[in-house]
Amino acid sequence: MYDIFFQPVKSIIPIKETAEKALKRLSIFNVRDLVFYKPYSYSISDTSSNLSALRDNVLIQAEIRIVDIVRPRSNRTPTKISVANDTGALTLVFFNKIPPFIFSKLKVGEKYTIHGKVQYFDGGFQITHPEFIFKKSLSVPVEPVYHLTYGLINKQLYDYILTVIKALEVAIGARMSFGKVEAESSDYINSLIQEIKKLHLVSHVPNNLLIEQTIESAISKLTEKELFANQVSLVKLKRKEQEVLGRSFNIAKEVKDQVLGNLGFELTKYQQEAIKQIEFDQTSNIQMMRLLQGDVGSGKTIVALLTMLNVMVSGAQAVLMVPTDLLSLQHYQFFVKALAGTGVNVELLTGKTTVKARRSIKENLENGTINILIGTHALFQEAVVFKDLGYVVIDEQHRFGVQQRLELIAKATHPDVLVMTATPIPRSLTLTMFGDMSVSQVKDKPKNRLPIVTSITSNSRREQVIASLKKMIDCDQKVYWVCPLIDQNDKIIEHENDVTYADVTARYEELDKFYPGEVAILHGKMKSADKEDVMQKFKDGVVKILVATTVIEVGIDVPDATLIIVENAEKFGLAQLHQLRGRVGRGVLQSYCILMYNPKRFSATARNRLEIMRQSNDGFYIAEQDLLLRGGGEILGTKQSGEPEFFFADLGRDLNILLRANKLAQNSRFSEFTEFQAKLFARDRQELAKSG
Structure with missing residues (x-):
């Protein structure tokens, strides 16, 4: 039963190649994509067919009879079709050529249903480029309006959606009639179909005053399903990750004290708490996957450095990946100053490292002489091989692609992974982007820092x-x-x-x-x-x-x-x-x-x-306000960050629904049914979540 949602659209309804390509441009590949394609507006028409009561700039849908067709004398003159019914008359005007598949159906004396906006011009009413509605199912007073692309018109897309919804109902009904569906699954599917029908105003056309309530109710219920699917997939991933045995490292108290002495630095309360949480993971034998959020200037780098020392004294190596040469050099200079006299060897590898220095770094990495390596994209090179990489730290994570992060993590066997970001992330984005990861936050600034x-x-x-x-x-x-x-x-x-x-x-x-x-x-x-x-x-x-x-x-x-x-x-x-x-x-x-x-x-x-x-000056407050002003898709930049896009959820609006979904997902048992729910709303986020 579940498979039908993932069938190609053309396997359910016959569509031409041009229409199939147009659907793909809208990211519609299968039945799920089509029925989840949300209207951005709804068009309300006057369906009375009363041509004596026409008003300028009003959208109408009327049954008419063709009285006369006047073909253009030249390319500069329009085609005009005179139409009428028992209540009056008007003119249909076509400046562009009428498509042959439509024009061939138009006969003088025959009745048709037309749809378009009335305009008063030159002493009479006319409609420019009206639509002819040949299917009764498309003759509705309230029509969903969709974002389109060339090769596809609104009624055509609406027709596809109506046809596929009907096919879904038939296929699911047949399966249920054989009693092969569990009650929980049956209720869910029935509810899902009803909400989809309401979204596209299929089941009935509500009173105009109730349209907004109908749509809001449908989107709210679909949002509940979508956010539960998101959370249950991340909970499953987290449980799976927690089964992976990682490395266990010792705490390097003496070296840490020496580093803090070198810097003359006193850790803040939040830094101490973050280090405590990271070290709890490091001393366990479960692989760490942790996100460290810190406002600008909050001191995330010192947290990363101090926890790297635990790995170093345990005989393993650590790596810090940063997005730019300038930032990598700054980190390197800070590490050198902090590690003076400790015997810890730190090196820098970027795209501009000389061939001679690169050769030396490669050799010392492989023999274990280098304890900590700082670098940019140059770290991804196949020639960069560690003797025993135990800890991967990724700074400004949203500036790296998913594949790059995976390539770096793949240079070790089940290393502990710390992902850092100086972009404060609202709670809702944290749950949906990093729900499979443990989260630490550094919210305060070092002592003696004044608000800007x-x-x-x-x-x-x-x-x-x-x-x-x-x-x-x-x-x-x-x-x-x-x-x-x-x-x-x-x-x-x-x-x-x-x-x-x-x-x-x-x-x-x-x-x-x-x-x-x-x-x-x-x-x-x-x-x-x-x-x-x-x-x-x-x-x-x-x-x-x-x-x-x-x-x-x-x-x-x-x-x-x-x-x-x-x-x-x-x-x-x-x-x-x-x-x-x-x-x-x-x-x-x-x-x-x-x-x-x-x-x-x-x-x-x-x-x-x-x-x-x-x-x-509070970056976390500012991030929440940013989410409310712009929506979730722009906070980190979808393309760079992999920030999840949703069909129905709005993270600025739906935090309470998300929190309920998170709680429900934590207590869920996994089955074929929950797998289906996760897949139904998935947009290929598992690799992103896996890599942090």
Whole structure:
């Protein structure tokens, strides 16, 4: 019975190749995809067929008789069809050629049902490009409206959905009549079909006032089923992972104390708790799969380092994978400083590591001389072989593809895995993205860190802002100035009402006139060596103002940078603004953030975003607000993060349903029926969940 949901559409209904290709462009491959294809709107028509009561711009559906067909005299004139019924008359106008399969059916004197929007023109009523409805089942007063693609019209797609729903009912009914279906499964399938029918308004057309309630009820019940399916699949995966025997490591108390002494660092309450949770996993013989969430500047890196030491003193190796050369170098420099005098050997491997150094690293990895390796995508190379890799740490996880993570984890046998993100993730996203993983959070900041003071101002005040930088530069404090574009030829440039975004090239030139020799520029098109040189000069104080694109948003640590200015802040989302702001406030000095906006582009939504930034420094609160403003699909970026897409659920709206689904899934027993539920709503997320 369950298999019918996963049959190709063309195995149920005859469709032409062009229509099949169109369905695939809409990601409709099987029966499940088709019946789950949610309408984005519903079209209500006047079905009275009363042509004497026509009104301008009203959608109608009427039974008419063709009186006359006037063919076009040239390509520039339309086809006009005069139609009428007992109540009146109107004209149907076709500027485009009527498709032959429709035109061949049209005969003077015959009756038809038409559908379209009435317009008053040149003293009479007409409908431009009406639809002819040849199937009675498609003649409905309320019609679902779907997102379409070329090669497919709305009524055609609606017809496919109606036909497939009927086929589902027949096939399922036949199976149930033989008594081969358990009561629980039977109730679920019957309920599912009813909700699908309500979604597409198949079973009955409700009173116009009840349409919204009918749709909301159907979507709510389908959401319950979908989120349970999501949670039960992750619970099953987690139980399966917990059966995998991993490595057991000892606690390296003495070395950890030495490292903290080197850094002069006192762990926060949340850091201590996260380390305790990780070490509980490390000392067990079950493979660890844990997510470490930490707000910007909360000190996740020290948590990773201290837990790596447990692996090292147990004779195994650890690896830290980061997304950029700049960030990998920064981590490497931090590790070298922290590990001074401990005897722990740490190395750096990136795409720009020399052939000679790469050869040495490869040899020392294989013989176990290297205890900790830090690197970027270069770690995926087949030639990178560890003697005994026991711990994999992945930083900024959403910047890596699923396959890349799997390739790194595959270089060891059941290693402990820690996935870190500086993008605070709302609770609902955590449950659906990482429900198979244990979760630790670092919410507080190291001691003596002051909240960043954030202000909002128009870009008309740019000159005053530039002039105000002198005071900070005179105090040897550093400034970031962020623009969205590299220059006015940047491929992401947008023109709206003759408005363009700010670019770093122009801003660098302007600032350099005010503060000659104190300004540097940084953007993604620069060579890695040049970027590192600029960042080092900025860190060392050779230059005091860094004009940059969002290339600085991840991980760059300059403790005496105390001001960041973001131009065209209205262009950025909350998560990105919070990441950018996190480049300052990393030392003991008071730090500031100025969000500059263009009044011509300052929408109510943009204003709301900037106000949230002004009011709060709490990344987890900001992430929740971001979810409410944008929905789940954009928080981390679906393509990069693998953030789950849902057919019906909205994570900003459905947290309570998700929490109930999670509780129900925890207590569920697994069977063929629960497997079916998980598969029914699955969108190929298991590999993602498995890799973190």
